[in-house]
Amino acid sequence: MGYHFSKTVDIPFDQAIARVTDALKAEGFGVLTDIDVAATMKAKLGADFRPYRILGACNPKLAHRALELEDKIGTMLPCNVIVQEHGGGRVEVSAVDPAASMQAIDNPGLAEVAGEVQGKLKHVIESL
Numbered sequence: 001m002g003y004h005f006s007k008t009v010d011i012p013f014d015q016a017i018a019r020v021t022d023a024l025k026a027e028g029f030g031v032l033t034d035i036d037v038a039a040t041m042k043a044k045l046g047a048d049f050r051p052y053r054i055l056g057a058c059n060p061k062l063a064h065r066a067l068e069l070e071d072k073i074g075t076m077l078p079c080n081v082i083v084q085e086h087g088g089g090r091v092e093v094s095a096v097d098p099a100a101s102m103q104a105i106d107n108p109g110l111a112e113v114a115g116e117v118q119g120k121l122k123h124v125i126e127s128l
Contacts, residue, residue: 003101005125006094008086013051016083016091016128020055023127024081027120029057032078051085057095062117069109076101079121093128095121 009016021031033056041049056078066073081095098114098121105111 003097004094005097005122006092007125007128008090008092009128010090012089013083013085013091016093017053017055019128020081020083020093020124023124024055024057026127027124028059028061029079029120029124030060032056032058051083053083055081055083057081057121059117059120062113062120066110066113069107069113070105073102073105073110079117081121081124093125095125097121 009019011019024031033054035054035056037052037054038049041047057080058078063077066077076098079096079098081093083091083093085091097118099111099118102110102114
C-alpha cells in the first residue's frame with residue numbers, strides 16, 4: 001500500500017494551489033497551515049529549491065471524530081497535501097493516504113474515519 005495519492009497537472013503553480021484549496025473546501029476541508037518550503041530553505045539555508053508548498057488540510061467533523069476515538073491521533077493531523085513544481089512547468093499534487101498512515105493503530109472506529117478521509121482526499125486529487 002502506498003502512502004500518498006498523486007496527480008500531475010499542466011497548470012501554473014499558483015493556479016494549482018488555488019484549485020487544490022477549492023477542491024479541499026468542496027470536500028469539507030480547510031487549510032490550517034501553508035508552508036512555503038522554497039522560501040524556508042532560502043531563508044534558513046540560503047538554498048534554492050523548486051516551488052514546493054505543504055498545505056495542512058483539516059476536515060473539522062472528521063478530525064473531531066478521530067480525536068474522540070484516539071486522543072494521540074493529533075500527532076497525525078492535519079492531513080498534508082503537497083504541491084510541487086517539476087521541470088517543464090508541470091505541477092504535481094500529492095495527498096497523504098490516511099488509511100495507510102493509521103494502519104498501525106488497532107482501532108476499528110478510527111479505521112472507518114481514516115477510510116472516509118481517504119475517499120475525500122482521493123476525490124480532491126482526482127478532481128484536479
